[in-house]
Amino acid sequence: xxxxxxxxxxxxxxxxxxxxxxxxxxxxxxxxxxxxxxxxxxxxxxxxxxxxxxxxxxxxxxxxxxxxxxxxxxxxxxxxxxxxxxxxxxxxxxxxxxxxxxxxxxxxxxxxxxxxxxxxxxxxxxxxxxxxxxxxxxxxxxxxxxxxxxxxxxxxxxxxxxxxxxxxxxxxxxxxxxx
Numbered sequence: 001x002x003x004x005x006x007x008x009x010x011x012x013x014x015x016x017x018x019x020x021x022x023x024x025x026x027x028x029x030x031x032x033x034x035x036x037x038x039x040x041x042x043x044x045x046x047x048x049x050x051x052x053x054x055x056x057x058x059x060x061x062x063x064x065x066x067x068x069x070x071x072x073x074x075x076x077x078x079x080x081x082x083x084x085x086x087x088x089x090x091x092x093x094x095x096x097x098x099x100x101x102x103x104x105x106x107x108x109x110x111x112x113x114x115x116x117x118x119x120x121x122x123x124x125x126x127x128x129x130x131x132x133x134x135x136x137x138x139x140x141x142x143x144x145x146x147x148x149x150x151x152x153x154x155x156x157x158x159x160x161x162x163x164x165x166x167x168x169x170x171x172x173x174x175x176x177x178x179x
Contacts, residue, residue: 013068014061084137095141099134100150106130109149112157 007015017036020026028036035057042054073079082090084097099108111130119127138145153161162170 008065008069011065012061013063013065016065017061084133087140088136090140091142092140093142094144094146095137096146096148097137098148098150106133108134109151109153109157112160113154115160116156 004016004019007019011019017028017032021028021033021036038054039057039061042050046055046058070079074081101107101109105126106129107126108130111127111134114123114127115131138147147161158170
């Protein structure tokens with residue numbers, strides 16, 4: 001158990017799987033056994049034309065196992081982080097919201113631009129979804145709220161934020177140096 005604990009903290013997912021596979025009393029799931037055998041059959045060195053799934057398995061095996069532990073803690077709610085969708089109905093002392101263009105379904109910069117003039121008719125549903133999620137996220141703190149936009153905002157979007165939060169509450173961070 002001590003070695004397994006050490007591997008969980010300092011080894012990769014592949015290290016943990018290989019260790020468990022070598023212990024007769026441990027039984028790995030059939031899918032893990034099949035994937036492990038598939039990789040063994042192909043060999044250790046990546047091939048130029050290997051199937052995409054094999055490349056994905058190699059990459060998964062290289063991930064630090066502690067990342068799997070962190071993912072499990074996040075899924076079980078044992079983290080100070082949550083998604084905007086996951087906080088509905090909850091309250092927190094302080095909240096920082098990261099807003100960006102990582103998901104095509106949401107564009108908070110665009111939503112802010114359209115707050116005064118309204119969205120085009122064919123974008124009304126998207127605008128309402130953005131607005132509603134923005135409200136859910138911004139209404140969670142009891143004391144302090146910070147918004148961090150990871151996309152450049154238009155002058156109109158900044159004007160909307162300034163009207164809502166006040167000029168003293170808007171801080172433009174310098175752009176990160178390229179490269």
